[in-house]
Amino acid sequence: MVKKKRIRLIAEMARKIRAYRELKNRPRESEKYALDYDTMTRPHTRKTLPVLAWQDVRRESRLFSLLSGLRMFGVGHLFTRKSWLTEHPEAPSYWQVTKVKVDYTAEKMTKSPLCVLLFSTGKQESEPKEMDKVMYHDWRLVPKHEEEQFKLYNPVPEPPIRYVSYPPLLRAMLLAQRQKDELGSAAEEPTLPLKRDVLLSKEYFRSQEKKRERQEGTAV
Amino acid sequence: MAAYTLQRCLGAVKVIHKCGSHSFIARRSLLSTAYTDSKLWDAREKDHQNLALLAALMDRTYDRNFPVSSLSISRFVDNISSREEVDQAEYYLYKFRHSPNCWYLRDWTVHSWVRQCLRYGARDKALHTLKNKVQYGMFPDDFTFNIMIDSFIKDEDFKGACSVVEEVMLQESFDLPTTQILSLYALSNYLATKPELSMSEERALGASLLISGLKQDSSIGLSAQLLGCALLGKVEMAAGIHAVFRGMPLMWTPGYLGRALAVMERVAAAPGDGKLSKDAVDYLEGLLQDLSSASDSSSGEDDESGGEEGKKEEEVVVDEDDQAERDKLPLYASRFKDLSGQLQSRGKVDPSPLQVLVSSLVQQSLASAEGPDMEQYQRKVGEWEAERQQLIRREKEMRERAEEERRAHQAAKAAAKQG
Numbered sequence: 001m002v003k004k005k006r007i008r009l010i011a012e013m014a015r016k017i018r019a020y021r022e023l024k025n026r027p028r029e030s031e032k033y034a035l036d037y038d039t040m041t042r043p044h045t046r047k048t049l050p051v052l053a054w055q056d057v058r059r060e061s062r063l064f065s066l067l068s069g070l071r072m073f074g075v076g077h078l079f080t081r082k083s084w085l086t087e088h089p090e091a092p093s094y095w096q097v098t099k100v101k102v103d104y105t106a107e108k109m110t111k112s113p114l115c116v117l118l119f120s121t122g123k124q125e126s127e128p129k130e131m132d133k134v135m136y137h138d139w140r141l142v143p144k145h146e147e148e149q150f151k152l153y154n155p156v157p158e159p160p161i162r163y164v165s166y167p168p169l170l171r172a173m174l175l176a177q178r179q180k181d182e183l184g185s186a187a188e189e190p191t192l193p194l195k196r197d198v199l200l201s202k203e204y205f206r207s208q209e210k211k212r213e214r215q216e217g218t219a220v
Numbered sequence: 221m222a223a224y225t226l227q228r229c230l231g232a233v234k235v236i237h238k239c240g241s242h243s244f245i246a247r248r249s250l251l252s253t254a255y256t257d258s259k260l261w262d263a264r265e266k267d268h269q270n271l272a273l274l275a276a277l278m279d280r281t282y283d284r285n286f287p288v289s290s291l292s293i294s295r296f297v298d299n300i301s302s303r304e305e306v307d308q309a310e311y312y313l314y315k316f317r318h319s320p321n322c323w324y325l326r327d328w329t330v331h332s333w334v335r336q337c338l339r340y341g342a343r344d345k346a347l348h349t350l351k352n353k354v355q356y357g358m359f360p361d362d363f364t365f366n367i368m369i370d371s372f373i374k375d376e377d378f379k380g381a382c383s384v385v386e387e388v389m390l391q392e393s394f395d396l397p398t399t400q401i402l403s404l405y406a407l408s409n410y411l412a413t414k415p416e417l418s419m420s421e422e423r424a425l426g427a428s429l430l431i432s433g434l435k436q437d438s439s440i441g442l443s444a445q446l447l448g449c450a451l452l453g454k455v456e457m458a459a460g461i462h463a464v465f466r467g468m469p470l471m472w473t474p475g476y477l478g479r480a481l482a483v484m485e486r487v488a489a490a491p492g493d494g495k496l497s498k499d500a501v502d503y504l505e506g507l508l509q510d511l512s513s514a515s516d517s518s519s520g521e522d523d524e525s526g527g528e529e530g531k532k533e534e535e536v537v538v539d540e541d542d543q544a545e546r547d548k549l550p551l552y553a554s555r556f557k558d559l560s561g562q563l564q565s566r567g568k569v570d571p572s573p574l575q576v577l578v579s580s581l582v583q584q585s586l587a588s589a590e591g592p593d594m595e596q597y598q599r600k601v602g603e604w605e606a607e608r609q610q611l612i613r614r615e616k617e618m619r620e621r622a623e624e625e626r627r628a629h630q631a632a633k634a635a636a637k638q639g
Contacts, residue, residue: 072323072359144392145431
């Protein structure tokens, strides 16, 4: 017979205390992303940045260094990224800041801007989201007197989506299924759209799971 | 004998010159006394507090890691009564900015801090906190900026006035016409003294001139835009476009000299009355000549001494865009010649120097622009007062509630002990 496992209470307590201490002492964003500009290493992990990034790091600035010099931490201003400027030269992509959360302990005032509206390649996101890649040395402030001109954009109308018939075996299976369901051949045969309708992201898969659960019902 | 008469003549000329300049830029401020007067500000309800007690309270709160309310820091700043206390207040402002409540630093606190600094002669202190606005959280509103610039102009410290204007530019708050006029005055007077400018100073001056000139549609505004673009173009040619827009609210598309020429073209083509000051046009001409000769000489040297290390370093730094800019230099020079010819022929070059233009603008429009400012200031002071009173009331209520709870708690404890 297996000997009954000894319940080690003190070890359990030590584990909890260690976890709590780790939570309390976790490095602030300002410490995690601090950078020594002379040697291009991070003091926190002592890792060096990749060489191709050195020029950008020296020349551009992070978002919070731009925000800290603005009134009310730059709420209402527009910010672009240099990588967006090169990626989509004709369509303006920018974030507009609506709320900022400040980390006051850091000497140079780190911020994590939250809840901003994104305009990406000329289209606007529906809800405010948290900005990511905030600590990248990539950001630029759009000056107020250039905002109007920056936002100008004539969207090129997208060509209509083309449809294509399914591969032959799948098509045969689909048609057989439809005949069994007695839809008849009067209805149009299903076609495959050449442009993906749905963005495969976390939210999409989660919603699909929920739909499946609803249909099947929970396991007994 | 001749030398003696010459000396006397020179002395006379000097005296006359001094008299002349005295009447022109005497020790007077641009804004009317009603504007800079602190009567309205002093007429607010006083909230006398002992500074030592407040300081002790704030220290205790910081030690216990509680947030300090914006009301206590505003009380501290309001009750400053000497120069040493200005320094103490600076320390507490720094601490407040690095506390969780930093977003709540009130506008009226900043305004009263500036007023107190000016009153106790700590203007350089105010300028220091303004320059390090990241660390002190100083974001004054337009009225406060106007008062600051005016006090610098009154003492003819144009360099200091230009530093303040630079801060205004970094915050992009050139909305009020009074601010624009004052900053243009400060900038033009500073430039008239022909100072030695380092690259960062040139960049700041150019950006301030450009942005303040954008709002004004008159000849002074257009000349300011031209001069600003020229200065920025000079920095761009010397150090690349990245050095220009880093940390400034400026556009990153290269070609500031091109923009200067576009301003000239617009003035030449516009049917209205806008003229360009001769100063600005001459400056651009001189600049283009300098740059062309510099680039010629450097390319000549390149041919002679092929692989020198110094030249190699420079070539590594120069970017593709910047190289394209420099190659456009002869194009700019030729276009400038055409445009200046056009401007001359259409009589759009104003021969008076920038300083005189600005002074005339000051005399014309400053008085009228001050009126709406004063009204808005009165309204703002009223709002600030209301907010302050509300904060005081809320603090009193919270204290009473805490007292009641404490009393109830003590009564409960006493009852439990007895029973």
